[in-house]
Amino acid sequence: MPVKKKRKSSGSDDPGLRKCKITCFCRPQAPGRLISPEDQFSNKKCLAWFYEYTGPDEVLGPEGMEKFCEDIGVEPENIIMLVLAWKLEAPNMGFFTKEEWLKGMTLLQCDCIERLQGKLDYLRNQLNDTILFKNIYRYAFDFAREKDQRSLDMDTAKSMLALLLGRTWPLFPVFNQFLEQSKYKVMNKDQWYNVLEFSRTVSTDLSNYDEDGAWPVLLDEFVEWQKARLAAL
Structure with a gap:
């Protein structure tokens, strides 16, 4: 049987080149490892x-x-x-x-x-992801509260705050101390959400805290309490 002659390449008319003109710039891909039933x-x-x-x-x-x-x-x-x-x-x-x-x-x-x-x-x-952490933090409120209650009891709130912010927020020990001596018995969702925002935006010396901002009264009272505490030292 006579050997067929190979057709000469006609540059851009070559079907292979029409399919992918950047083939020569791509790294050859190693064949994927077959997934065994045990791995699925x-x-x-x-x-x-x-x-x-x-x-x-x-x-x-x-x-x-x-x-x-x-x-x-x-x-x-x-x-x-x-x-x-x-x-x-x-x-x-x-x-x-x-x-x-x-x-x-x-x-x-x-x-x-x-x-x-x-x-x-x-x-x-x-x-470690700022957005995901915020989602987890917000999820924790509904996850931890009693389902027949709209707020977190303060003991649970303090435990969850310790878990979520205790190792990353320098003011947490002081804030926890404030909660322990405060009149508050529960923490509502607005207060919970704002504690995270406070921990992220307010400096440890409270110098950039805006008293006229839309912060919950709980945090206004914490700032007032902490400033009085520092002044007495």
Whole structure:
């Protein structure tokens, strides 16, 4: 059989060049690693993992949560658990439903302890993003409050503020001291939201605090209290 002669390239008329004129500037791509069945996320495996911590009501409650935290090596009070609850869109502290678990773990692609442990740094890093942190902070208010109440009781508010702002806001210890001696028994949503804004925008010496601004009275009283305290030193 005679050998067919190769057709000479006709420059821009070459079909290959018409498809991609920047081919020569692209790095050759290494062939992707084939994903084995063991590497793929499994709904069945994820649900079986969930049922390790639940009772007959198919809800992961406080007892199961304690075991779950022990298995992944995270204390229940660790802020990572708050971030995880936010990812699962769980509305109630200490509880995960099957639907919340499956939706959130599918998003994280975690169907076992080891995979979630591999995501802990990722969850922690969510806190370093200003916008995501604000979302988590706001989520924490509704997550922590009693669902028949519109406000957070002050003990819960102080605990959540310590968790979220205790290590990053220099004035938190003083603000916490103010709350402990104040008349306030609860913190409403507006106050909660504004505490974060205050912590981000007001300097530690309070010199740039605008008394005529739209701050809640709670924060006006804190500034007045702190200035009087500093003047007495």
